[in-house]
Amino acid sequence: MAERHLEIEQKYDAAADFVLPELDGLPGVASAGEPEVHELHATYFDTADLRLAANKITLRRRRGGADAGWHLKMPAGADRKQELRAPLGRPLIVPAKLAGLVAAYTRGAELRPVATLETRRTVVRLLGADGGELAEVADDLVTGRGPDAEPARWREIEVELGSGTPELLKSAGKRLRKGGAKRAKSSSKLGRLLGGAVPAPEAAAARAAARSRITAATCNGKAPAITTGEVVLAYLAEQVEAIIRFDPMARLGEEDAVHRMRVAVRRTRSALRSYRPVLDAERIAPLGPELRWLAQALGEVRDLEVLRMRFQGAPAFLLSDLEKRERAAYRRLNASLKEQRYFTLLDGLDRLVADAPLAAGAERKARKELPGLVTRAWDRMAKDYASIKTSGDPDLARHDTRKAAKRARYAAELAVPVLGVAAKRVVKDTKRIQEVLGAYQDGVIAMEHLDAAAKRARTTEEAFTLGVLYGKERCEAEDARDRLAITWSQTLGPSF
Structure with missing residues (x-):
């Protein structure tokens, strides 16, 4: 199983002569640790056409530092990335777990090395009054090598939040900018290195x-x-x-x-x-x-x-x-x-x-066309609902009505940006019908499983417990079934 970590960080570009400012006095920070220097070597993997980089995903194998190994980073919101880690393993074999997690992007294409980065990292840890790490400030001197380019060199500062608050991240960034750093244009070192080679x-x-x-x-x-x-x-x-x-x-x-x-x-x-x-x-x-x-x-x-x-x-x-x-x-x-x-x-x-x-x-104009299409989906649901009373298999008719209610709900959801309140009302009504029928269907399925389990009960206590659960499911299913007519009578239907 890959190790997971939510990374919350901001990156800043800095000139070669940039001087890291004092970091005391930031929100919650009691002291700053002594600088630690690490030599990091990272090989980045992607498809030949850089599908991961195009979607702001990075996959690397890094040696050096406290977290050597394979790192997969995927966007998870502003300044956030979901990072998954795996042991170093073999240099050119991407761990199957990590490769699988990006398969929706690679779609069977081979993952291979596309760049290397050598980083001399100086880390300063920002500590709280209890000694806990609130954030880490990394001052990186980077040398990057792409497949068809001369080595590129730059300096950047990363502020990664630990147990600190968003206010600490904001304040640290403000202090870095005041000292001359600028918010990085790229969210990753690989993105900066490859630049225009990354396809849209x-x-x-x-x-x-x-x-x-x-x-x-x-x-x-x-x-x-x-x-x-x-x-x-x-x-x-x-x-x-x-x-x-x-x-x-x-x-x-x-x-x-x-x-x-x-x-x-x-x-x-x-x-x-x-x-x-x-x-x-x-x-x-x-x-x-x-x-x-x-x-x-x-x-x-x-x-x-x-x-x-x-x-x-x-x-x-x-x-x-x-x-x-x-x-x-x-x-x-x-x-x-x-x-x-x-x-x-x-x-x-x-x-x-x-x-x-x-x-x-x-x-055709959506304002004129959508009402008819939503109404048609509603009418199909209404037809299935009416068939419950005449069907030789009422449960099958209820199941069909539930499916039709979902389709009508989704049809109305699609129309909400144009039809507004009228479509929202259809969404609300169909959702209520769907939920009542869903409660009944779930109860029926649960009873089937409990009935089968009762045949395998080994003690009287187990059989009794299963019987109690069966009775509870039956009552809830019958209640949902009986509520269906009332719920239906409370719906208004489309009125566009």
Whole structure:
């Protein structure tokens, strides 16, 4: 397992004659430690076309210093990076765990050395009254060598927050700037070294452009001028970005990551179905089955996560069994996320945004077109709901209604930037229907698992506990079922 660390730091460019200012008197700082000097040698790895650097990700193997080893740094917000570490291992073999975490970007391309950096680092630790490290100030003299360039030399100052406050980080930066340092233009040494060789991240840029068009139009009061295609494209761009962002978190098993990635996949698939009149059917057709495949791989893990959390207090043998099944499901998920099939899907999703497969209807004004499309999704849900009373399998009809409610909810979510309050009301209503049906469905599934577990109970106490849990699930499921009609009667439906 890779070691994880949230890095919060700011970088500053400094001239060769820059003098590091006194660092006492900063918020919370009681003293500054004695300077420590380290000689660091780092080899950076990337694909031949620098896909990691294009997405502000760095992967290196560094010798020297207190944290020698492999370091993977991924953006995690302003001045923040999620850093994952692994032991030094072999010089040219990227640890499989780290390589897997960037697979959504590399997509099967080889990771190889692209640059080396030699750094003479002078570290000053800022300490609190209890001796704890609040921050670390590193004064770096750097020599970088790229594949096709002369060595570059520069000096930079890094301030990395430890247990200190954001105010300390801000104050330290202010003191450095007053002394003549300037906020670094690049967030990484590799980015500075490679400069213009780093390609513009076309897929990410396309996603950002799609979102910015909608944001600019709505903020400037020009929403009526937005086309339906622009709104659909912006929503799809947001979901594709979420799939890629949550990919490494899902691989690591971080809390709620699989669920959020799965939701983004479902939203994408739902938008492609609900907004077919806006999209080129032939071009989007291959994406549907592949998104369904990915949703199922994520769903297996998520469903077991939900059961495990739901069954807290159950006999140990049942919880142990669920934990084993969940670990096995995670292994299958990670195997799926290594397949070329998955990488091909990601390529297809990038093209979906960068080269939008829009149909003629996409040019129509969103204000006029979206109400009908959202209403159509609502009507499909209403038809499924009505079938519950006449179906020979009411549970199947409830399940279909729940799926239709999700599609209607996502269709309305997409329209919110243009239709505003009216679309938000549809989102609220469909979410309530979805939640009630979800509570019923979850209860039914839970009862099935408890019934199967009861056959394996080894003691009377275990059987009794399982019976109590079964009764609780049954009551909650029946309550949800009975609340469905009331909840439906309280919905208003679309009124655009």
